Amino acid sequence: MSGLLINDISMRFDLPNGGHVQALKNVSLDIKSGELMSVLGPSGCGKTTLLNIVAGFLAPTEGEITLNGDRVVGPSPERGMVFQQGALFEWMSVRDNVSFGPDMKGMSRKESAANVDHLLEVVGLQDFKEKAVYELSGGMQQRVALARCLANEPDVILMDEPLGALDALTREKMQSLVLDLWKETGKTIILITHSVEEALLLGERLLVMAPRPGRVHKEYRLPFADLGVGNDLREVKKHPEYNSTREEILEMIWNMEEEIMGRAEENA
């Protein structure tokens, strides 16, 4: 059994006032090893919750997750995480951040040095090794976060809006980087985003989630990620199917948001 199996999970948060939120309901997914899946959905539909469960930070109220046949019970280095921002360790240099995983395993600096240097080169930060992370720009910081995650050689990389805090141009460059890394390393990647374009470009599979309760609404298989590897992403965007799919998904999410607003008004 290889790959990540999400088996009918539900998540219910009990609220202090006695009520509860059904953040996820009966979500099942079978993610093959090496797949790149992007996840879209309106705010509050349970994307982060799903990722946190896969990462092992939360236990689902129902269902279970297995990775290569082993049940997920907590965080582990085989499932690496890249956060939107603020997850780097300011008190460490860029290099120390990247070698954090190997250090924790008890690997000596000598053993990890080659890999760390290589990863810093891949993300284009070889000249910033000794810099403090707070001296870097937002885009550079996210590249450090990527390198730090990769240094641990996880099987699955989980990204929660990793590029959400970046400006549009930096974001495009980072999208290419993610695609290249994906092809080069062959890792399984789950990437949450709020940007439909990003989801289209980076998703070999694209999952649209719906809110209340959080569930899988629709799934796409897309060719753009493969097309984008090593190519100009702007060219990919000219693909006829790209635009039609984009419109379709935008419409879908727009309707969901409308529905949420409507319901909110009813409740009010």
Place this chain on the structure above:
Amino acid sequence: MSGFMILVLYLVAFFGSYLIASNLLRGLFESKGFNKLKTVTFGDESAVVANRLASVISVVTVFWLWVAFTNSTIPLPKMPGPYQGDVEFTYTLTLPDGTTDDATVAVRVYREDIQQTRDADGNPGRIPEAPEIDEGDGAALNDSLTVARYGFKVINVWQNDAVAKRDGSVVTHLNGRPVEPGDKITIPEGEIGLTDKGTPTFEPKTGFRMARLYLPAPEVVLERFFRLNEEGYQNFTLWEHTWISLQRVLLGFFFGALLGIPIGYAMGLTNWSRGWFDPIVEFMRPVPPLALIPLMIIWFGIGELSKVILLFLAALWIMIIAARAGVSGVAITKVHAAYSLGASKMQILWKVIIPNSLPEIFTGARVAMGVCWGTVVAAELVAAERGIGMMIMVASKFQLTDIIIVGIIVIGIIGFLIDMGIRRLEGWLVPWKGKV
């Protein structure tokens, strides 16, 4: 009166120096760099930069006011001073039979702090003799006496006169002017008058400067500073007093931090510890350390142990709360990231939580050091065998205002240096503070 004048002069100096300086030194008042391009500066706090010229003038002004309102020898413009020197006035005695006779009173007004001055050989000054006079003749004889500046003298002019007061001789004129009991006459050197019972009085003019007892001149304080370092006071030099106080603070703070930081971490990390320590911490936090002084004295006496334990307690709660806040300030994403990178609980503690809480710890340390420094002085004021607070307290009993002022200045400087030291250390150990 002097207080009011000081306030007015201070305000005049504030606005006056601004008007003068802003017109004469335009260049210094222009904003620099990016602020120069801002059109909105009033209300934009980041555009407000301390004008260093103002700081210099401010310090100079305070110093000048100090000189101006004391009997300082520093050659700066000063307020009118108290009268010092010899003065004479006459009184007229009217006898029961209606005859009158005049006599002169010679008064020598001397420095009120003459005994605290030293001559070139280091001998203390002495109160001068009364002016030499010829007693003259008649029913009223001339008198001679001394009075200190800022002083007041009721003069028993009858002590050498022919007819005593109880036999009906009355002072009816001063300097030739008729007076009733209770009247006062102003002369250039002060005020002469009669008490309600008809005895002449003399009060030399005080001017607006303050007597040494209230505010010694700067050079007096400076001289006292050097003497305190050489001769010491209450068996210890100024430096020894200061060092012992500082040592108490450092010891108390050290143990407070040593115990407080781990407890704070424990409170931030486990339910049991949080529940266990919460009531004690929440209860002790609002108790000012000063309120513990009497108990500490009863339990541990007035020696070192009592002081160090007091300061330990003063620092303890602050450091506990700082460390707890440090843990709760760790972004959960950092902890999650570390776990995902394979860190164990111990590694999370050492590699993530402790470094991440350093800024809070330093903020706590600054507060704790400030509180400890204030507390040690107060504790020494209450009871101590030595220490800067004890020095002040004993000096106040003997009205040695200059020692008190030296003490206050030293306390201020040490407090400032402590804070600066911690800030330096912080900038060095926590360079990322405020940058993320």
